[in-house]
Amino acid sequence: MRHARGPTKLRVMYGAEIAIGPGKAELLQAISTTGSISASAKRLGMSYRRAWLLVDTMNRCFREPVVASATGGSGGGGAVVTDFGRQVLERFAAMGRAVDRALDPELERFADLLK
Known part of the structure; x- marks a missing residue:
């Protein structure tokens, strides 16, 4: 099977902002694994500031926070994907699979138009 492109890149908009897309979903998964925004940023090759801004955008777009974090200190900080955040990830993944199946x-027909 020859495709014009890989899997679709679904993005869910909230006003002018991307509430969640592939990069934000990947960041949420990394935070779920590492328990840290900083470690997740390093893992994904982005700055801590960029990762923090992405988390902040998601937390502002959704009706509940998707990530809860504690500031660093002697005991260290940390971040956790909330139960609500896990629901967001699961629904986003399900929508992506549905879009891929539909397209x-x-x-396949579009690929025939390419060189």
Whole structure:
């Protein structure tokens, strides 16, 4: 099967902002694994500031926080994907799979138009 492109890149907008997209979902998964925004940023090759801004955007866009964090200190900080954040990730992944399935036939026909 030849495709015009890889899997679709679904983005969910909230006003002018991207509430969640592939990069933000990847960041949430990394935070879930590492328990840290800083460690997740390093893992994904982005600055801590960029990661923090992405988390802040998600927390502002959704009705509940998707990430809860504690500031550093002698005991260290940390971050956790909330139960609500896990629901967001699960629903986003399910929507992505549904979009991919729906577009497969059209992508196949579109690929025939490419060199």
